[in-house]
Amino acid sequence: MIAAIFIITAMGLIMGSMLGIASKYLAVEGNPLQAEIEELLPGSQCGQCGFPGCSPAAEAIANGNAPVTMCPPGGKALAETLAEKLGVAIDLSDVEEKAPVVAFVHENLCVGCTKCFKRCPTDAIIGGPKQIHAVFNDACTGCEKCFDVCPTECIEMRPIEATLQTWYWPEPAKAA
Secondary structure, three states, X not given: OHHHHHHHHHHHHHHHHHHHHHHHXXXXXXXXXXXXXXXXXXXXOOOOOOOOOHHHHHHHHHHOOOOOOOXXXXXXXXXXXXXXXXXXXXXXXXXXXXXXXXXXXXXXXXXXXXXXXXXXXXXXXXXXXXXXXXXXXXXOOOXXXXXXXXXXXXXXXXXXXXXXXXXXXXXXXXXX
16 A cells, blocks of 8 residues: 555656656747737637737737737727737728727517528527527627627617726827
């Protein structure tokens, strides 16, 4: 019994030290620019840019395979920050500044087809087949994917209303 305890302890120490050595010598260095860009992106993983999440989008921007204006939720401010960080010139005429929105399901029109439920990247829609669906406002990123696929047009994109928890003082206007 005592011999088994010593053997298992010795095996644990040997394997642990081998893993520690392997992690040091076999570590993969990441692109520091990609990490910085990923921190600047909103992190909503909405897919509005055409990539499955913010990490692949940051990789594409860092490698020069995607424009800095590709993130709709980030808007002009993010595009300017990314352009400054990468040292590239940008044209902000195509970037539209949208107010944040969330999906709202009109329950009297919903037939429970689950098309919106399947397309939501953040699982913000709850419901099941042939049941009325609802949206968790806190989880909705406003990507409008559910809005595009709804056959009964029961989904409406509404602006986010300010509450006591989300309201903030607006920045003062800059003097000209």
